[in-house]
Amino acid sequence: MSQFWKPGTERPQGRVVDDEEGGLLFLFGSHHSSSARHGYASIEKQRQRLPVSKYRTAILYLVETHATTIIVGETGSGKTTQIPQYLKEAGWATGGRLIACTQPRRLAVQAVASRVAEEMGVKLGEEVGYTIRFEDVTKPDVTVLKFLTDGVLLREMMDDPLLTKYSVIMVDEAHERSISTDILLGLLKKIQRRRPELRLIISSATIEAKSMSDFFRMRKKRRETENKDDGPQVEPAILSVEGRGFNVQINYAEEPVQDYVQAAVSTTLLIHEREPAGDVLVFLTGQDDIDAAVQLLTDQVQTTGKHSSGLIVLPLYSGLPRADQELVFSQAPRGKRKVVISTNIAETSLTLEGIVYVVDSGFSKQRFYNPISDIENLVVAPISRASARQRAGRAGRVRPGKCYRLYTEEYFLNHMPNAGIPEIQRSNMVSCVIQLKALGIDNILGFDWPASPSSEAMIRALEVLYSLGIxxxxxxxxxxxxxxxxxxxxxxxxxxxxIASSQLGCSEEIITIAAVLSVQSIWISGRGIQKESDEAKLRFAAAEGDHVTFLNVYKGFHQSGKSSQWCHKNYVNYHAMRKVLEVREQLKRIAKRIGLVLKSCESDMQAYSHDGMYKTLRGSQEVYIHPSSVLFRVNPKWVIYHSLVSTDRQYMRNVLTIDPSCLLDAAPHFYKLQQSNHLLF
DNA sequence: GAGCACTGC
Structure with a gap:
């Protein structure tokens, strides 16, 4: 076993930017290198060296004198929270305009905003505020520094396409390449040509800094043919900051690993036997793997005796009940070692303190969309080198750590993709297309994306939107x-x-259903309670299907006075129901604003058995009713479904029985009746 | 009789 591991030979990362294209280049030393201890950085172009404490000067210098676009390449430096403060200090919120800083996640927005408010010694919600869905902690005419999710900024653009409220926009975590971030970057590049005075600061991982800069650099041809005033005055400048994380020693498997669950378990036991105190974080792909690994570890600890005891093994994934999730944040008792076995949730969304050892399986579950079949699949796929580095970095937050990669160095260097496929190239484009259309972008196929989605996905989205009359x-x-x-x-x-329900006089009910469909699941599930929860579900089941069943649950919840005990008793997820209430309130506000009639249909709500196999009208695919549906085994002749889940079969989740003539009424431009009385697409 | 990587508006 000791021969199993081989230390990595890769040289330290970083220092990969160049300034051939004329951009200013700053390079900062690592906090743990000797030069950094004295705080030196260098401006390569001017052959000058700046102390790290002059980081502020550097940013302001760039903003004031040269760059309209600054790319900040950094790796967990924690410096990005300082940039907005410098900009505010220097009065960059000009003419009553604000400085906006986006993050891809709600929690990060709240965390960064409160940290900055604290550092500046102001009350959150005054000069420094934040906006996320359902929560606006800003004060008009007082807030200068506004933190928000990129999704909220996109929504704001629908009223103000040029974002005239803001003089500076900073996009953080751009390397994560979420759909919202990519749309935002594409739009910001467009806005820049209309608003040359707008300053952009894009913060991304160092390895992505160059490609971000390439994206914002205007093409040579266009630059020559266009009036100077139309575009950014200068090339994007790159400013690079190296992380302050501690050194993490990388170890690779000597041979390819056959079973990564088993390998993760043995590696964890080896760490526990041979390494000094410090918690372990293991990255696996999903609930199944994680539960299996937890079981294996627990078993082996019990059978191997004393020296292997003292392990506290905890699973972590988003589907875990809230109370179980919180266990991973508790500190292990003295003399015990905590082992957290997690999905990707611990890669970016949650940060665990006290991790010194990371075990990386090299895989994660990723969504892939097939525009030809119009089906989204969740598949186990190899992670990228960027992800692997992010995972390893989780071991170096409190002191120098170690990372054990369950794959060979040869694989890491020569076969692992450098960066992951951006989400926009793995997703259904329906929502994106409509958002761009609403912003007045007609030439969707010619939109300048940081990464272009496939034309098949775009065409499929246009087709769906046409069929919906959108x-x-x-x-x-x-x-x-x-x-x-x-x-x-x-x-x-x-x-x-x-919108259709508003015309049909049942919008109150439909808004409830829409809110339920927008949360993960309102049912509580888990090992050992299937029988009870199924029985509870039957108490709400409606003959029409899952959607009407949701109405029954909502009604019961409402009548109970929105009680958590009622939820508990009925195996309904209380947190999900709270979110349903929030979404429902937001939908009511929007419905009112856009002139929809809110009306209830009161109680005016209205099978053939076969082998359970259905064929879709569009594409003739074999699909089945999901066993979680109240219509499972009822098998009505015609059903419509809300979504497909694909595993060994294609399962329809959230199913409703219908009369096929409804389709003709609802979409006469899309469906035709064949002579033989069959529906045609 | 089955299953859910993770976000976000």
Whole structure:
């Protein structure tokens, strides 16, 4: 076993930027190198060296004199929270305009905002505020520094496409390449040409800094042919800051690993036997793997006796009940070692303190969208080198750590992809297309993305939006339907359902259903309680299907006075129901604003058995009713579904029985009746 | 009789 591991030979990362294209270049030393201890950094171009304490000067110098766009390449330096403060100090919120800083996650927005407010000694919600969905902690005319999710900034653009409220926009964590971030970057590049005075600061991992800079650098041809005033005055400048994380020693498997769950377990035991105190974080792919690993570890600890005891093994994934999730934050008792076995949730979303050892399986579950079949799959896929470095970095937060990679160095260097495929290239584009259309971008296929989605995905999205009556024959938003759908922050199919319900006089009910469909699941599930929860579900089951069942649950919850005990008793997820209430309130506000009629249909709500196999009208695919549905084994002749889950079969989740003539009424432009009385697409 | 990487509006 001791021969199993081989230390990595890769040289320290960083210092990869160059200034050939004329951008200013700053390079800062690492906090732990000797030069950094004295705080030196260098401006290569000017052959000058700046103390790290002059970081502020550097940023302001760039902003004031040269760059409209600054790319900050950094690796967990913690410096990005300082940039907004410098900008505010220097009065960069000009002419009553604000400085905006985006993050991809709500929690990060709240955390960064309160940290900055604290550092500046001001009350959160005054000069420094934040906005996330359902929560606006800002004060008009007082707030200067505003933190927000990139999704919220995109929504703001629908009222103010040029973002005239802001003089500086900083996009943090751009390397994560979330859909919202990519759309935002594409739009910001466009805005820059109309607003040359707008300053952009894009913060990304060092390895992505160069490609971010390339994206914002205007193409040579265009630069020559266009008036100077139209575009950014100078090339993007790159400013690079090396992380202050501690050194993490990387170890690779000597041979390819056959079973990464088993390998993760043995590696953890080896760490426990041979390494000094410090918690272990193991990255696996999903609930199944994690539960299996927890079981194996617990078993082996019990059978191998004394020297292996003292391990506290905890699973971590988002589907875990809230109380179990919180266990991973508790400190291990003296003399005990905590082992957290986690999904990707611990890679970016949650930060665990006290981790010294990381075990990286090299895999994660990723979503892939197939535009031909219109199906999203969740598959176990190899992670990227960027991800592997991020995972390893989790071991160096409190002191020097070690990372054990369950793959060979040869694989890491020669076969692992450098960066992951951006989410936008792995997703259904329906929501993106409608958002861009709402912002007045007609030439969707020619949009300048940081990474272009496939044309098949774009065409499929246009087709779906046409079938919903959201786009017309010229691919323009229909009025009012298309514009109304764009205002509603839901899957466009669900938004269209709300608009139709307004005309059919049942919008109160449909808004409830839409809110339930927008949360993960309102049912509590888990090992050992299937029988009870199934029985509880039957108490709400409606003959029409899952959607009407949701109405029954909502009604019961409402009548109980929104009680958590009622939820507990009925195996309903209380946190999910709270979110349903929030979404429902937001939908009511939006419905009112866009002129929909809110009306209840009161109680005016209205099978053939076969082998359980269905064929989709569009594409003739074999699909089955998911066993979690109240219509499982009822098998009505015609059903519509909200989503497909693909495992060994394609399962329809959230199913409703219908009369096929509904389809003709709802979408006469899309469905035709064949002579033999069969529906045709 | 099955299953859910993770976000976000």
């Amino acid at each position: 786009l017309d024959d010229d691919a323009k938003l229909t009025s009012p339907t298309g514009f109304q759908v764009a205002e509603i922050p839901l899957d466009p199919m669900v938004s269209k359902m709300i």
